[in-house]
Amino acid sequence: MNKIIKKIKNLHIVQNYRNIYPYIKPYWFRSLLAILVTFPVGTMDAIIAWSLKPYMDVVMIEKNLSSSAYVPLLIIVFSVLQSGFNYAAAYLNAWAGAKISNGLKCDLLKKLMRCEAAFFDKNASGLIQARFNTDVDTACSGLLRNVNMVATRIFSSSSLICVLFVNSWQLAVVAMIVLIAALYPLSTIRKRISSIVGKTLFSSAAIATYYIEAFNGNRVIMSYNLYDYQLHRFFDTLEEVFRLGIKMIQRTGILSPMMHSIISVGIAIIIWMGGYLIANHQLTAGGFVSFITAVLLLYQPIKSMGNDVNLVQQSLIAIERVFELLNETPAIIDKPNAVKLESIKNSIEYKNVEFEYVKNKPVLRKVSLKIKVGQTVALVGNSGGGKTTFVNLLPRFYDIKSGNILIDGLDIRDMELDSLRDKIAIVFQDNFLFTGTIRENILLGKRDATAEDLDLAIESACLGEFVKSLDNGLDTEIGERGILLSGGQKQRVAIARAFIKNAPIVILDEATSSLDNKSEAVVQLAIENLMKDRTVFIVAHRLSTVKNADKIVVINHGKIVESGVHSTLIAKKNSAYASLYHMQLT
Numbered sequence: 001m002n003k004i005i006k007k008i009k010n011l012h013i014v015q016n017y018r019n020i021y022p023y024i025k026p027y028w029f030r031s032l033l034a035i036l037v038t039f040p041v042g043t044m045d046a047i048i049a050w051s052l053k054p055y056m057d058v059v060m061i062e063k064n065l066s067s068s069a070y071v072p073l074l075i076i077v078f079s080v081l082q083s084g085f086n087y088a089a090a091y092l093n094a095w096a097g098a099k100i101s102n103g104l105k106c107d108l109l110k111k112l113m114r115c116e117a118a119f120f121d122k123n124a125s126g127l128i129q130a131r132f133n134t135d136v137d138t139a140c141s142g143l144l145r146n147v148n149m150v151a152t153r154i155f156s157s158s159s160l161i162c163v164l165f166v167n168s169w170q171l172a173v174v175a176m177i178v179l180i181a182a183l184y185p186l187s188t189i190r191k192r193i194s195s196i197v198g199k200t201l202f203s204s205a206a207i208a209t210y211y212i213e214a215f216n217g218n219r220v221i222m223s224y225n226l227y228d229y230q231l232h233r234f235f236d237t238l239e240e241v242f243r244l245g246i247k248m249i250q251r252t253g254i255l256s257p258m259m260h261s262i263i264s265v266g267i268a269i270i271i272w273m274g275g276y277l278i279a280n281h282q283l284t285a286g287g288f289v290s291f292i293t294a295v296l297l298l299y300q301p302i303k304s305m306g307n308d309v310n311l312v313q314q315s316l317i318a319i320e321r322v323f324e325l326l327n328e329t330p331a332i333i334d335k336p337n338a339v340k341l342e343s344i345k346n347s348i349e350y351k352n353v354e355f356e357y358v359k360n361k362p363v364l365r366k367v368s369l370k371i372k373v374g375q376t377v378a379l380v381g382n383s384g385g386g387k388t389t390f391v392n393l394l395p396r397f398y399d400i401k402s403g404n405i406l407i408d409g410l411d412i413r414d415m416e417l418d419s420l421r422d423k424i425a426i427v428f429q430d431n432f433l434f435t436g437t438i439r440e441n442i443l444l445g446k447r448d449a450t451a452e453d454l455d456l457a458i459e460s461a462c463l464g465e466f467v468k469s470l471d472n473g474l475d476t477e478i479g480e481r482g483i484l485l486s487g488g489q490k491q492r493v494a495i496a497r498a499f500i501k502n503a504p505i506v507i508l509d510e511a512t513s514s515l516d517n518k519s520e521a522v523v524q525l526a527i528e529n530l531m532k533d534r535t536v537f538i539v540a541h542r543l544s545t546v547k548n549a550d551k552i553v554v555i556n557h558g559k560i561v562e563s564g565v566h567s568t569l570i571a572k573k574n575s576a577y578a579s580l581y582h583m584q585l586t
Contacts, residue, residue: 019323020139023103027096034092037085038151044082046159048075049294050166052286093148101140107326108132116332117397121357126209131325138318160298167291168283171270175295178266182259182299207241210234216481263299270295332396334417339410341419344504346408347372348394348535353403355389363389365558366403371551373504376536378546380580381555387539390555391507394537395424425503427527429510431494433482438467439474441482441493445501453500460529461496462522463489488523495526506530509539543581552577 024031051074112132120128164172210230214221221230274291277283283291348371355364364386371377379387393400396412405412412420425445433441442457443449449457458464458474466489470476482490498506508527524545540546546566553563554576561576562569569577 019326020100020104020319023100024096026103027099030092031096034089034096034148035151037089037092038148039155041082041085041089041152041155043155043159044078044085045156045297046163046294048078049160049290049297050163051075052290052293089148089152097140101136104136104140104322104326105133108136108322111326111328111330114330114333116330116399117392118331118357124206124209125212126206129208129212131321135318135322138315139322140315157298160294163294164291164298167287167294168274168277170277171273171283171291174270174273175266175298178262178269179298182262182266185255185258206237207234210237267292267295267299332399332417335414338416339414341407341415341423344373344407344423344535347406348505349404349406349409350390350393351404351406353393353405354401355393355398356401357398362401363558364393364400367555367558367560368403369553369560369563371535371537373535374533375550376531376538376548378538378540378549378552379555380540380543380546380552380577381561382557382580385556386558387555388509391509391537391539394505394507395421395426423503424505424507425498425501425530426507426509427491427494427498427530431482431490433478433485433490433493435478435480437472437475437477438463438470438493441478442474442496442500445497445499449500457496457500460499460526461492462526462529463492463496466492491523492526495523495530499530504534505537506534507537507539510541543577543584554580 109132112128161172161176164175210233214230221227270292274283274288278285278288350367350369353364353367354362356362367386367390369377379390381387389398392398393405394412396417399413407415407420434444439454442454445457446453454474458467467473467476478484478493482493485493508531538546538549546552548566550565551563552566552569554561554569556576562572564572564577569575570581572578
């Protein structure tokens with residue numbers, strides 16, 4: 001008995017509904033009502049079938065119309081009621097389904113935003129959209145379809161089977177054998193489609209990625225005339241989706257015709273046996289009509305159930321994928337009893353730090369560096385040497401392979417992640433601005449900032465004159481990713497956002513490298529305002545911007561090859577820094 005119970009608990013459908021129950025619970029009343037409404041929907045089929053027996057026996061055989069005149073009216077009333085209950089079930093399912101879907105999507109977005117940077121490095125935007133959004137819609141719509149279909153079929157089938165046995169137990173036994181034979185192929189459907197569904201997801205996600213790339217990369221496509229190139233890649237992916245779709249039809253399309261054939265044979269046997277029973281006075285003509293009607297009402301949904309169950313199985317697989325994501329633990333999370341970082345008093349230290357994006361391909365090798373609070377440290381060196389990686393480790397975008405990164409002697413992995421990142425403001429080379437206004441984007445740094453804080457951030461970021469020139473000022477819409485702003489304007493909005501955050505550590509990751517000289521001069525002034533009284537890390541391509549740094553660190557091939565102030569390094573014989581500096585001057 002225990003083995004049977006254990007086997008039942010391991011069924012996919014049981015586990016799926018166990019996982020999704022917390023999302024259904026807040027809306028349990030409407031969800032339950034949607035199921036209960038299917039009871040009259042299902043049973044009314046049996047009532048209509050049963051009412052035909054007295055009608056046929058009295059009217060057709062005894063030619064007595066008056067005593068059964070109510071039957072057609074009764075059928076009309078029940079049909080109207082059944083339609084009303086069907087509408088109520090559809091409405092309740094749609095309402096509850098949307099609420100359940102919204103709850104899942106919120107939790108998935110929460111999970112997505114907490115994923116480590118490596119997750120986004122490995123997954124395309126189309127795949128993320130498919131797994132975190134499309135799968136939820138597939139799962140919830142399939143869940144409702146599953147519940148509604150199963151509940152209606154159970155109530156309808158149970159009632160209709162009762163009608164069968166009441167009319168003729170002999171024919172009912174035959175009908176049950178046929179029913180079991182017709183339903184058996186459905187037991188193989190999950191095995192048939194599970195491998196294809198996963199491949200289809202990736203191919204469909206690739207299609208979504210092409211649309212996203214066409215939007216985000218439209219200028220590159222136009223400037224390099226990549227129309228045919230992108231179209232060919234897109235067409236190849238469409239062909240793959242087509243191939244998988246055909247394979248799905250090949251594996252599952254036979255089910256409905258097979259079930260239809262089995263049921264047709266069963267109905268033929270029942271008609272033959274029914275004629276025999278009527279001839280031997282074991283069944284009345286009215287009972288036979290009632291029986292045939294009940295059989296047809298019972299079998300009719302079964303003929304197309306292969307397609308329905310196919311969709312339901314796809315939704316169950318989607319539910320599994322959704323909860324695989326929800327149950328995954330991000331690689332970078334707080335340790336138990338993590339310490340909240342309240343302030344930074346003394347130093348930041350990298351101690352024998354090693355890091356790699358790909359296993360056995362180190363990016364940083366035994367890097368050690370100590371920075372005192374209030375110092376400005378510039379990281380320079382050849383492209384790909386590990387400068388940006390170095391600063392990305394401080395806010396724990398990635399975790400190191402070995403060594404330690406310490407703040408006031410405490411490893412950052414022992415700190416609360418949110419409190420660590422609260423102490424760091426970052427200005428990237430290509431800063432992401434959200435759809436909305438300039439005001440909204442600046443206030444992301446500190447959503448409860450006062451008007452005085454906002455004004456100070458704007459002036460410090462050298463945005464005042466620009467904002468005043470706009471008709472809507474700070475409430476000017478900037479478009480998706482800030483597309484309506486120039487590169488320098490976007491940088492200054494990002495600097496204002498970092499300034500208003502008022503974090504003690506500032507990271508400037510090549511913040512001026514993509515700007516022209518005029519824009520760079522303005523942005524550089526804004527950066528100097530941001531750097532005041534803070535510990536600053538500058539990843540620099542243009543060495544002219546780091547001459548005044550307290551410490552210049554040259555990183556090449558994942559190692560610190562030298563460090564010091566500008567005057568010392570430039571005068572040093574065979575200096576890597578001097579070589580880079582003079583190369584830029586020529």
